Structures are given as C-alpha cells and as structure tokens.
Amino acid sequence: MPLHRAELPPEIARLLREGTVIPAHPLALDEERRLDTVSQRALTRYYVDAGAGGLAVGVHATQFAIREAGLYRPVLELAARTAREWTERPLALVAGLAGPTAQAVQEARIAVDLGYHAGLLSLVALRGADEDALVAHCEAVAAEIPLVGFYLQEAVGGQRLSRGFWRRFAAIDNVVAIKIAPFDRYRTLDVLSGVAEAGAGDRITLYTGNDDHIVLDLLIPFRVPTATGPVEMRIRGGLLGHWSVWTRSAVRLFERLRKTAEAGAVDRELLALDSAVTACNAALFDAANGFRGCIPGCHEVLRRQGLMRTALCLDPGEVMSPGQAEAIERVRRAWPELVDDDFVAENLERWRG
Numbered sequence: 001m002p003l004h005r006a007e008l009p010p011e012i013a014r015l016l017r018e019g020t021v022i023p024a025h026p027l028a029l030d031e032e033r034r035l036d037t038v039s040q041r042a043l044t045r046y047y048v049d050a051g052a053g054g055l056a057v058g059v060h061a062t063q064f065a066i067r068e069a070g071l072y073r074p075v076l077e078l079a080a081r082t083a084r085e086w087t088e089r090p091l092a093l094v095a096g097l098a099g100p101t102a103q104a105v106q107e108a109r110i111a112v113d114l115g116y117h118a119g120l121l122s123l124v125a126l127r128g129a130d131e132d133a134l135v136a137h138c139e140a141v142a143a144e145i146p147l148v149g150f151y152l153q154e155a156v157g158g159q160r161l162s163r164g165f166w167r168r169f170a171a172i173d174n175v176v177a178i179k180i181a182p183f184d185r186y187r188t189l190d191v192l193s194g195v196a197e198a199g200a201g202d203r204i205t206l207y208t209g210n211d212d213h214i215v216l217d218l219l220i221p222f223r224v225p226t227a228t229g230p231v232e233m234r235i236r237g238g239l240l241g242h243w244s245v246w247t248r249s250a251v252r253l254f255e256r257l258r259k260t261a262e263a264g265a266v267d268r269e270l271l272a273l274d275s276a277v278t279a280c281n282a283a284l285f286d287a288a289n290g291f292r293g294c295i296p297g298c299h300e301v302l303r304r305q306g307l308m309r310t311a312l313c314l315d316p317g318e319v320m321s322p323g324q325a326e327a328i329e330r331v332r333r334a335w336p337e338l339v340d341d342d343f344v345a346e347n348l349e350r351w352r353g
Contacts, residue, residue, distance in 0.1 A: 003117075004146070016237075019237030022052065023250075024062070024239065024243070025062055041351075045350075048091065049347060056095075056239050057079045095110075101136075120239070121148065123152070131164065149169055149191075151166075164194070165194070166191045167198045177206070193224050197227070207238055211281045218257045220261075246301070289324075292318075299311035301332075
C-alpha cells in the first residue's frame with residue numbers, strides 16, 4: 001500500500017521535520033565481495049548507539065550496484081530489522097530510490113513494505129531529461145512513498161537542476177525533505193529559493209548533503225527573497241556520506257550547532273571548525289582526484305576501526321587513490337576531536353556479537 005506523509009508515525013514525522021543526523025549507510029563486504037552480515041549489522045548498531053536519528057540505506061554510499069547484485073531488498077531489510085531489534089527510540093528509515101520510473105516505483109514499494117518512512121530519490125538515470133519529465137518521474141514515485149529530494153553533485157553523476165525545478169518539486173504534496181548536495185553555493189541557494197517560492201518551507205525540511213560545507217550549512221540562516229518579501233530559512237539536518245564515519249563525534253557537533261543556531265549566537269570556534277570538517281572530508285572523499293575514492297575512503301576508516309572486515313566495493317575498480325590513505329591519517333591526527341575511535345573500541349565487541 002502507498003504511504004503518505006500524513007500516515008507517518010507522529011514521532012517519525014516530528015523527527016524528520018525538526019532535522020536530525022542521518023548517516024548514509026555503507027555496504028560491508030567480505031574478501032569475496034559477498035555481503036558481510038556481521039559487519040553490516042555492526043554498522044547499523046554503531047549508528048544507533050552513536051545517536052543518529054535515522055539511517056539512509058540503498059543510497060550512493062551503499063553503492064548503487066547493489067541492485068544489479070540482487071542485494072537491494074536484503075540490505076534494506078537487514079538494516080531495518082537490526083535497527084528495530086537494537087533500539088526502541090524513534091529512528092527515521094530512508095531508502096535510496098534509483099533508476100527509471102518503473103524501477104524507482106518498485107523500489108519505493110519494497111521500501112514501504114519493509115517499513116521505511118521515506119525515499120531519497122536519485123535522478124541519475126534521467127540525466128539529460130527535460131524538466132517536465134523529471135517532475136513527472138518525481139510525482140509517480142511520490143505516489144508511493146514520502147519523498148526526500150536529492151540534488152547530487154555532478155562529479156558523481158548529478159545534473160544541473162534549476163530553481164524552477166525545485167519550485168515544482170516542492171509543490172508535490174508528498175515531499176517531506178530535500179537533501180542539498182551539489183557542493184555548490186549557487187545551486188544550494190537555488191533549492192532554498194525554489195522551496196520558498198513554492199511556499200513549502202513549513203512542510204519540507206532541508207538537509208545538507210554538502211559534505212564540503214557541513215558546519216556553515218547547519219549554522220547560518222539563509223535569507224531568501226520571494227514575491228511577498230524575504231523569508232528566512234535554515235538547513236536543519238544532515239543526510240551525509242561523511243557522517244557514515246566518526247558518527248559519534250558528528251552527532252555531538254550537530255547538537256552543538258543546533259543549540260548555537262537556535263540561540264542566534266556567533267561562535268568563532270564553530271566557524272573555524274567548518275574548514276576543519278571540510279579538510280577531513282577532502283581526505284575521506286578523495287576531493288583531490290575528483291571524488292573517485294569517496295566510498296572506499298569511508299570504508300577504510302571503518303575497516304581500521306574494526307567495524308568492517310574489508311574496504312572492498314562491489315566494483316573491483318573502485319579503490320582508494322594513491323596517497324588517500326595517508327591523507328586520511330593526517331586529518332585524523334590533526335583533528336582528534338572529530339574522530340570517535342575510543343567510542344568504537346569500547347563498543348565494537350558488543351556490536352559485532
């Protein structure tokens with residue numbers, strides 16, 4: 001049965017609306033590139049205990065190739081079951097949706113059947129399509145599940161989406177959030193303007209996916225002009241591949257950012273942390289090499305911590321770039337306050353049990 005946002009459990013609707021930490025869940029593989037269920041469960045338990053308010057599964061960080069590998073439903077099902085067995089607190093489950101319309105609709109139905117609350121809709125398969133086709137695609141998928149829009153950066157398959165597109169997307173009734181991840185300040189403002197012009201700011205929560213500007217996205221207000229006057233908007237949560245690692249520290253930083261933003265204060269130390277977090281992301285996501293090593297870079301951190309047995313991806317060619325491991329180690333040593341190695345070490349045996 002289709003799911004409408006009005007049918008979400010009140011605690012989940014409130015959680016998504018207020019904004020929270022949603023890590024993009026990686027895929028743990030063994031040495032034969034098969035699903036490592038022990039490590040996969042350990043990751044889910046780690047995110048829950050780290051204080052994440054949700055999980056995004058089947059997204060870019062989980063590897064889109066899980067579909068061809070026949071792992072889409074098993075991976076989503078394992079994460080949902082593990083989370084529900086591990087905690088009784090509200091946890092927003094977001095399923096990645098991809099492919100042409102028929103495929104994305106079918107994935108939305110699978111997600112609803114497994115108890116997911118929203119779908120993060122990738123438009124990569126429609127790259128080059130006109131705006132009318134894109135909106136029609138989004139409307140078809142929104143008929144099945146509450147949608148989280150996704151502005152993906154071009155370096156990893158995204159496309160330019162206009163302010164007009166985001167205005168039309170925001171007008172779709174079953175849209176609950178948008179992940180803004182173009183890694184571009186001008187395009188970030190296009191999303192905010194589109195939502196404001198649609199008058200949808202009270203319904204749609206903005207989440208940063210700009211891993212290169214996490215702190216400022218969550219800290220500063222955005223003043224957006226509209227036909228009826230300026231509107232102040234905020235990005236209230238994060239749905240991030242960056243937050244798939246060092247998650248406990250990310251949750252603490254998020255809580256601090258939210259308190260500071262609500263107080264309307266200026267914290268020079270937090271402002272300085274923006275560049276530190278971005279430097280960490282540059283190493284994790286392999287910015288120096290066009291983000292080619294973004295997924296294996298995060299895997300490597302989790303492997304070093306013992307949460308994953310390997311850093312392997314489904315594609316044998318998807319590996320860290322030369323020098324990336326050394327770059328990760330440099331940022332880990334430079335900003336230990338952004339790392340959670342001690343937290344993981346204290347709980348690893350329990351999570352893998």
